[in-house]
Amino acid sequence: MVANVFNFGILLNTYLVPFGLKIIAALAIWIAGSIAINGFAKLARRALSLRHLDPTLANYAISTIHVALRIVLVMAILEVCGIPTTSFAALIGAAGVAIGVAWSGLLSNFAAGIFLVVLHPFKVGDYINAAGQTGTVTEIGLFMTIxxxxxxxxxYIGNNKLFSDTITNYNVNDSRRVEQRCQIAGGVNPAEAIALLTERVSRIPNVMPAPAPNVTIVEFNALGTLLVVRLFAATPNFxxxxxxxxxxxAETARAAGWPAPATYQVSVPSAPTPHSAPNSAPDSAPAVPGNA
Known part of the structure; x- marks a missing residue:
């Protein structure tokens, strides 16, 4: 019985107590490190916001700092637990290669996201057309844009698809051109129509005076004359x-009494052909002998 107690005491003092202390130390380091990392991330975010840094770039920076500090924290915990970090680093490298091969699509989205942030073709809040979608950008993430x-x-659009497609940013310039077409009937005088439309569109609220509104003829077609109305407005007022x-x-056409453009079909009777000429009157009946 004494031998068993003695052996348990050796086991407790030699293995269990040191291991328990390491576990407690690892938990304490993890909790303290997590609190410190979260606090540092909040301070960094606040500092970046005070410098009026782009929200997307700020999110990238905070995410990178957060991941890097977490890796350092895990390495510190492994050192406390007595696990050699050199072999662990080699294991991470091998796992990184395997993950890189398996997740090549995600990595391409990540790389495209970095280029989107660096080249800055658009930012959060811009109205764009890309990858077959048109809308307002609400978030530019590490792997996808919302x-x-x-x-x-x-x-949700993958950054690689977004970056490899043509991107149209409707907010990058201060002004945009409004262009609408107006089809008028053939009986309407184009010069009078141009004068009426120019005067009317010039009175539209928020139209820029320069370049001045312009109405011109685009083409002549079967319906009549096709006009195009061009004017500029500030981007928010487009x-x-x-x-x-x-x-x-529509109001100008109604007030001027312009007829609705329409095509008309005229039916012209065709001339008779030689084959369809009426037959001549039949010859008189031949005389019958004895009826003279």
Whole structure:
């Protein structure tokens, strides 16, 4: 019995107590390190916001700092537990190669996300058209970009697909050109129509005076004359000016009494052909002998 107690005491003092102390130390380091990392991340985010850094770039920086500090924390815990970090680093490297091969698509999205941040073709809040989608950018993440479409749908697009496609940014310039077409009938005088439309669209609210509104002839077709109305507006006012331009064209046509453009089909009777000429009157009946 004494031998068993003695052996248990040796086991407790030699193995269990040191191992338990290491576990307690590892937990304490993890808790303290997590609190410190979260606090540092908050301070870094606040400092970046005070410097008016782009939100996307700030998120990338905070995420990178957070991941790097977590790796350092795990390495410190492994050292406390007596696990050699050199072999662990080699294991991480091998795992990284395997993950890189398996997740090549995700890594390409990650690389494209970095280029999107560095080249800055758009930012959060911009209205863009890319990858077959049109909407407002709400978030640029590490692997995907989130957009909200005009019909209030949230669309998630992989950064690689987004970066490899043509990107149209509607907010990057201060002004945009509104262009609407107006088809008038052949009986309407184009010069008078141009004068009426130019005067009317110039009175649309938020239309820029320079470049001045312009109405010109695009083509002549079977319906009559096709006009195009061009005017400029500040980018935030584009939607309002575009809608008001359509209304102005309709009001001008109604007030001037322009007829609706339409094609007309005229039926012309065809001339008779020689084969369809009426037959001549039949000859008189031959005389019958004895009836003279």
């Amino acid at each position: 957009m909200t479409t005009d019909n209030n749908l949230r669309v 939607g309002q000016v575009n809608n008001d331009t359509n209304i102005a064209i």
